[in-house]
Amino acid sequence: MYMQPYHLKNLIRICALGALLACGQTWALTTDKDQPIEIEADSAELDDKEGVTIYEGNVVVTQGSIRMTGNKMTVHYTGDNELDTVVLNGHPATYRQLPDKSEVYDEAEALQMEFYQAKNLIVLINKARVKQKDVQFTGDRIEYDTVQSKIKARGSITQPIESSTEAGAEAPEQGRVKIIITPPKKKE
Numbered sequence: 001m002y003m004q005p006y007h008l009k010n011l012i013r014i015c016a017l018g019a020l021l022a023c024g025q026t027w028a029l030t031t032d033k034d035q036p037i038e039i040e041a042d043s044a045e046l047d048d049k050e051g052v053t054i055y056e057g058n059v060v061v062t063q064g065s066i067r068m069t070g071n072k073m074t075v076h077y078t079g080d081n082e083l084d085t086v087v088l089n090g091h092p093a094t095y096r097q098l099p100d101k102s103e104v105y106d107e108a109e110a111l112q113m114e115f116y117q118a119k120n121l122i123v124l125i126n127k128a129r130v131k132q133k134d135v136q137f138t139g140d141r142i143e144y145d146t147v148q149s150k151i152k153a154r155g156s157i158t159q160p161i162e163s164s165t166e167a168g169a170e171a172p173e174q175g176r177v178k179i180i181i182t183p184p185k186k187k188e
Contacts, residue, residue, distance in 0.1 A: 107130070
């Protein structure tokens with residue numbers, strides 16, 4: 001089957017987005033990368049010349065156990081049509097994924113999420129929260145290295161952080177990072 005160059009470029013871009021979604025090795029079910037990517041939005045705009053695709057309005061991206069939501073997702077490509085950066089904005093933008101050998105989803109939220117393909121880096125900006133099993137990080141900026149499985153969190157100096165959308169969660173003091181570690185439940 002012959003595919004028009006325009007459709008081929010879109011297919012390449014969607015596959016690249018899938019590679020990005022599956023790059024979170026410790027956040028991922030190993031089967032997620034083999035699943036189809038589904039993107040829903042109220043509108044989508046592709047600019048081949050600028051190497052940018054913009055999805056707006058109730059954006060939902062799913063691939064296997066991965067689910068990302070936001071108001072706007074901007075996908076940037078290099079001149080070689082390789083995925084460069086994905087920026088997801090929302091109130092908040094959300095990300096969740098089921099890790100291997102777990103029944104509990106890893107979750108993240110922030111007003112802005114940035115995914116840097118080449119650096120294997122996810123950056124959560126403004127009202128950021130990451131929850132992995134029994135550990136929760138909150139702060140104004142959280143960086144997650146998906147290859148090294150390292151998290152760096154920073155508080156805000158100039159901007160207060162409001163309460164998380166999760167019931168009962170408290171926001172850290174202005175300029176502070178908050179880490180909550182839940183002790184394991186005792187077996188009877």
